[in-house]
Amino acid sequence: MNVKTKTKKKTRGNYFSVTELKERGWTDTMIKKLLKRLRPKLIENPYYACAAPMKLYTKKSVLKKEDTEEFKILLEKSKVRKAISQKSVKTKIKKTLEEMETFSLEVEKIPLDELRRITLEHKQARYDYIAQKRGYYEPNYAWGADEETIERWELNFIRHNLTNYDYELSKLENKVGKDIAYQKYHNMLLDKIEEVYPELKDAIGRHGKYIIEDESE
Numbered sequence: 735m736n737v738k739t740k741t742k743k744k745t746r747g748n749y750f751s752v753t754e755l756k757e758r759g760w761t762d763t764m765i766k767k768l769l770k771r772l773r774p775k776l777i778e779n780p781y782y783a784c785a786a787p788m789k790l791y792t793k794k795s796v797l798k799k800e801d802t803e804e805f806k807i808l809l810e811k812s813k814v815r816k817a818i819s820q821k822s823v824k825t826k827i828k829k830t831l832e833e834m835e836t837f838s839l840e841v842e843k844i845p846l847d848e849l850r851r852i853t854l855e856h857k858q859a860r861y862d863y864i865a866q867k868r869g870y871y872e873p874n875y876a877w878g879a880d881e882e883t884i885e886r887w888e889l890n891f892i893r894h895n896l897t898n899y900d901y902e903l904s905k906l907e908n909k910v911g912k913d914i915a916y917q918k919y920h921n922m923l924l925d926k927i928e929e930v931y932p933e934l935k936d937a938i939g940r941h942g943k944y945i946i947e948d949e950s951e
Contacts, residue, residue, distance in 0.1 A: 750793055752765065768804065768808070772795055774789035774790055826909075826911060830909045830911035839923060841897050841929075857887055858877070889927065892934075924938050
């Protein structure tokens, strides 16, 4: 079948694309089963030139199929499967969040002057390492950074070196709901850091917390 490179909007108006069919509740299995005798119109993919041609099915034929008992039965079965799948996902997310609630929020407290010294030494060592890897030295001097930048470094140093942040997050790998669990734990840990290091309250405010939409509900 020849692939037409262009089609007028008027012509497209008489057809449903596969994407549009799925928006109407069709699944790949339903398309193969109910529309297998139809010869779809093929057009060049308008979004990706190197992609496979788009299949278009006449609206008249699709609407006729949607009015059959067979389609209605398959559509209802598909809705049931989706509902079961969504319930399963929500259950898994809830389980991941419950596990996250057990994560450590312990924050080691050290004197502020020591925190700054260690943070700057750590940052300078990083600068020197990068310069060595590149084979030349760039005059990045950690002690010359502005106050807000240094406070941001201190906050990051605390999270990665004075808490179990990285270890706890490693437990979320490959878990359903890991993104929302990460965001919640991140926010909870920032609250705890602010409690232990109230002097960094402004830095934590600038760092920002995640606005979370709970997908488990």
